[in-house]
Amino acid sequence: MSAISVKELSLYFGYGAAATQVLDDVNFTVAPGEAFGLVGESGSGKSTILRCIANLYGHWSGSIELDGRPVGRRPSREQGRRVQMVFQDPYGSLHPRHTVNTALSEPLRIHGIADVQDRVERMLVDVGLNPDFGPRYPHQLSGGQRQRVAIARALITEPGILLLDEPTSALDVSVQAEILNLLADLREQRDLTYILVSHDLGVVAHLCSRLAVMQAGRIVETMTTTSLMSGTATEPYTRTLIQASKGYDRALVDELARGAAA
């Protein structure tokens, strides 16, 4: 059984003559424990797919199943616990007047999970932060630390699926590498399934084993990361994307190599 199955997913914004089709017959599956990438130019619909899966939009057509269970049109608390999103900008996703402790304990209270303080402290350690960070506010943290808190908040209710929307693109290259390595470790330790949206093929290649290439709301090619790296993409659009991404990826690849050698 797939962890995530998306079939014939289509979505429009607007009505009548003003309607714009943003997703057009999108199909893909993600195996349990797999990390799957979504790449493509800005506006191609990558984030919108994540929002449909996370039930932030309800007006799509087609089918979405998580662990074999259909995603309903109305958000349910249980589904909200199973799937969590991490966004590009942790400043936007963390409440500026909530401490780290509050940000992490709130989801536990909502879902009626006990041992709040204990879980919060363990979660902070699991994302590489000292529990002393608990009383701090987002503005007292660095960009990388804020993204660690956002990841901790997403994982605290123990979801099986994490939807990552450009999770490292607001960060400096050296910090990007740290967060990518953290995400890779967490996936392994917790058997997580990921969908990662990124415009950076280096980021996708580092974290994912397969990916889909999107253009104007459609998937134009699904391939393994190995094929991506060995240059066997068949679609001209994918080849253009690889070409455009080459110089850009260099700094991150170097940083990841430095981390691996250390």
Ligand SMILES: Nc1ncnc2c1ncn2[C@@H]1O[C@H](COP(=O)(O)OP(=O)(O)OP(=O)(O)O)[C@@H](O)[C@H]1O
């Ligand atoms: N709430 C909305 N109302 C109207 N149009 C929207 C809405 N949300 C997204 N769109 C449009 O849907 C299209 C796809 O947007 P989406 O954010 O999914 O693209 P993306 O591939 O993730 O791009 P980016 O990399 O820039 O985030 C865009 O043309 C966008 O303008």
